[in-house]
Amino acid sequence: MLCQHYEHIHEGADSAFSVDASNITFGAGCLSEAGEVAKSLGIGRIGVYTDDGLIGTEHVSKVLDSLKAAGIDIALYDNVRVEPTDESFQAGAKFAVDANVDGFISVGGGSVIDTAKASNLYSTYPADFLDYVNAPIGKGVPVPGPLKPHIACPTTSGTGSECTGIAVFDLLEMKAKTGIASKMIRPSRALIDPDATLTLPPNVVAASAFDVLSHALESYTARPYTQRPAAASPALRPSSQGANPWSDLGCGEALRLLGLYLERAVSDASDVEARHQLMWASTLAGIAFGNAGCHAPHGMSYSVSGLVKDFMPDGYPKGEPMVPHGMSVIVNSPSVFRLTAADQPDRHLDGARWLGADVSDAAPSEAGEALSERIISLMQTTGMPNGLQGVGYGPEDITALVAGSIKQRRLLDNAPTEIDEEVLTQMYEGAVSYW
Ligand SMILES: [Fe+2]
Secondary structure (H helix, E strand, C coil): CCCCCCCCCCCCECCCCCCCCCCEEECCCHHHHHHHHHHHCCCCEEEEECCCCCCCCHHHHHHHHHHHHCCCEEEEECCCCCCCEHHHHHHHHHHHHHHCCCEEEEEECHHHHHHHHHHHHHHHCCCCHHHCCCCCCCCCCCCCCCCCCEEEEECCCCCCHHHCCEEEEEEHHHCEEEEEECHHHCCCEEEECHHHHCCCCHHHHHHHHHHHHHHHHHHHHCCCHHHCECCCCHHHCCCCCCCCHHHHHHHHHHHHHHHHHHHHHHHCCCCHHHHHHHHHHHHHHHHHHHHHCCCHHHHHHHHHHHCCCCCCCCCCCCCCCCCCHHHHHHCCHHHHHHHHHHHCHHHHHHHHHHCCCCCCCCCHHHHHHHHHHHHHHHHHHCCCCCHHHHCCCCHHHHHHHHHHHCCCHHHHCCCCCCCCHHHHHHHHHCCCCCC
């Protein structure tokens, strides 16, 4: 069992953690502050990144009106791909170069914010595409320096992308999801307007909320920074530094809010309080995982979404099969936490309790079951898919799912449990169906 006290520093491990605080403004109506914020960041000509599903909405209009009122020049890019690819990232970067922008604002979900991060990176420091992509798929070359200012405006309560230095995409030639991770690509500011979530369909609210739930649980149960090898220099300390006292604060409160409001926000679109609280939970979990890092449920999700067969969820754009990010994560989570609880029972019990389970009499050996049961119950009441089977996979797909995820070492190594191919196989086997 791992020792959970941060005072106990393992040999050769890090003895300090860093806090990269996100610079955010949170509250109803704050999208109309976009112009003033852009001005304060010295932006004269701004690239406005969004997608064609959002372009006609009041959220984008509010931002555009505010930028115009502040006298900012606008270059509008509404061609962001939902579930971006290396090609769509590069198209976004080319737009930034051609339009000669000196700053960015993204209005949308994780796909939009991540595309603006990558467009900012490749237009500011042009390079071969794989240079900045995480090793071993890419070269993992450090970003050379600060980027142009980027204001992120999330319109879903899930990804937390506005608070992190991570951009995720599909690498088309490998049919694999991977990402770019660097503190340098974290947005300079975030305007988080919870009113933006009031019009979201229930299935989108649920999938996003389970992404938040897993961000918080994964960050809280991640291998603590005191058990990770110290970086060669403080500047090289990764954002995914493992569980730490700062991230713990956000995880606990995010999970407590999810326990109270998740079901309400999904079942009643007019429940403004519940939807606002989910947005705050998303922000807290985003800050937490931006400083701790996720682990196995996210690592496994990459092949669950990348190998999609014919799953077409309600509430999402039709046309192409897709497993929304939150669903591709949460189908794995109960199975993962059943296995990782043996290494950190107290933290798994904390998670179950914050989510609303009664664990007053639970023994440490029951921690995994208590937490996974509580997650499964929330999945059932909010219409989430029943494990891998619910999104179109069966036991015969496990070999391919393992092969697609075993390379996600940045995430798998952040788990409290050592994960090799055999353990990963067990984790997928336990995720086939839950009820
Ligand atoms: Fe996520």
